[in-house]
Amino acid sequence: MxxxxxxxxxxxxxxxxxxxxxxxxxxxxxxxxxxxxxxxxxxxxxxxxxxxxxxxxxxxxxxxxxxxxxxxxxxxxxxxxxxxTARPERTTLLLGVPTGVHPDLRERMGAFAERVGERFEIKRWPGGTDRLVEAVCDGRLALSLARLPVGADPALEQLPVMSERLGAVVPRDRFEGRESVALAELVELAYAGSPTAVTNAYFRGLDQQLAELGIKKRIELGSATFEGISEIVSSGLAFSISMLDSRSPVQNYRLDNVAILPFFDFHPRLETGLIWRKDRANGGDLQEVVAVAREVFAVPLHS
Incomplete structure (x- = not known):
């Protein structure tokens, strides 16, 4: 038949x-x-x-x-x-992901996972930059996105993947109708640092830079969330600094009396990189994965 x-x-x-x-x-x-x-x-x-x-x-x-x-x-x-049957067994790799990753960068992460998907299964692991870098160093994570700078550890290699413009998170009623703000206009408000400031070298450096530029008041929020920061700003007690792009996930925590305005006399940017251990990439178990990452993330994103 x-x-x-x-x-x-x-x-x-x-x-x-x-x-x-x-x-x-x-x-x-x-x-x-x-x-x-x-x-x-x-x-x-x-x-x-x-x-x-x-x-x-x-x-x-x-x-x-x-x-x-x-x-x-x-x-x-x-x-x-x-x-x-013929397909080689896939290896699971953990990719560190800090808070508030831009959707364009997440799209690139998806493209990367798809490119290596036949041989490797990419699982995302959240955390603060300092902890993620530590996990890459000790081998718990294969690679990680990290807010730069991450220090000058000779064992690590980093690839810039995104640059994001930052703006002032301010009480809307105090800056109604404004399209931008000067840093000098914020001296009467306290600066409320990012929830990840204690585990992020960039925001620690930004805090010091603000102090040198005349922003002396501080509100210590400990383990406050982005929503907690927004509550403080909405009440008119403080300002903060965050991603300016309306598509950034941190914008989801913005309350009614909160606006994010660009500075016209201050130009902070948050840089994000992809990091890995050199010994694992150069002839090691990540050589193939890193080669693909260099192609997918070859041109850094900007917002």
């Missing part, structure tokens, strides 16, 4: 119309009819009752239908079953 005969039978059984089934099979109706008769002769049973207006499955046809489907499903699955 030929598999093609079963495919012809299945097409007619699904359509219950020889002309429609023939078009689906890209053939004429008369040769299809002959192939069905050949199959009926081979199995020794009439499979269809047909007249000029109707086509119906016989009892034998109804019995053959699930058998034909099962046989064809098994045959059609041969290729992917062999591919699965």
């Amino acid at each position: 030929e598999l093609l005969h079963l495919r012809y039978f299945l097409a007619v059984a699904q359509e219950l119309n020889f002309s429609t089934a023939a078009r689906k099979l890209h053939m004429a109706a008369s040769p299809l009819s002959r192939r069905i008769k050949d199959l009926e002769n081979e199995v020794g049973h009439r499979l269809f009752d047909r007249d000029t207006h109707h086509v119906r499955l016989t009892a034998a046809g109804n019995a053959l239908l699930p058998i034909a489907r099962g046989v064809l499903e098994q045959v059609d699955s041969i290729r992917w079953r062999l591919d699965e």
Whole structure:
């Protein structure tokens, strides 16, 4: 019995119309009819009752239908079953991800995971930059996104992947109608640092820079969240600094009386890099992965 005969039978059984089934099979109706008769002769049973207006499955046809489907499903699955058998076992790699990663960068991460997906399964691991860098150093993470700078550890290599413009998070009612703000206008407000400031070298440096530029007041919020920062700013007690792009996920925590304005006399930017251990990339277990990462993240993003 030929598999093609079963495919012809299945097409007619699904359509219950020889002309429609023939078009689906890209053939004429008369040769299809002959192939069905050949199959009926081979199995020794009439499979269809047909007249000029109707086509119906016989009892034998109804019995053959699930058998034909099962046989064809098994045959059609041969290729992917062999591919699965021949495919090398995938290795799981952990990729560190800090808070507030821009959606464009997340899209690049997805493209990277897809590129290496045949050999490696990329799992994302959240955390503050300092902890993520530490985890890369001791081998718990294969790679990590990190807010730069991350120090000058000679064991690490870093690739710049994104630069984001920062703005002032201010009480909206105090700056109504404004399109930008000067740093000097914020001296009466306290600076409320980022929730990740204690684990982020960039924001620690930014705090020091603000002090040198005349911003002396501080509000210590400990383990406050982005939403907590927004509450303090909304009350009119403080300002903060955050990503200016409206698509940044930290914008989701902005309350009604909070606005984010660009500075016109101060130009802070948050740089993000991808880091890994040199020894694992140069002839090590991450050589292939890092080579792909260099291609996917070759051109840094800007917002």
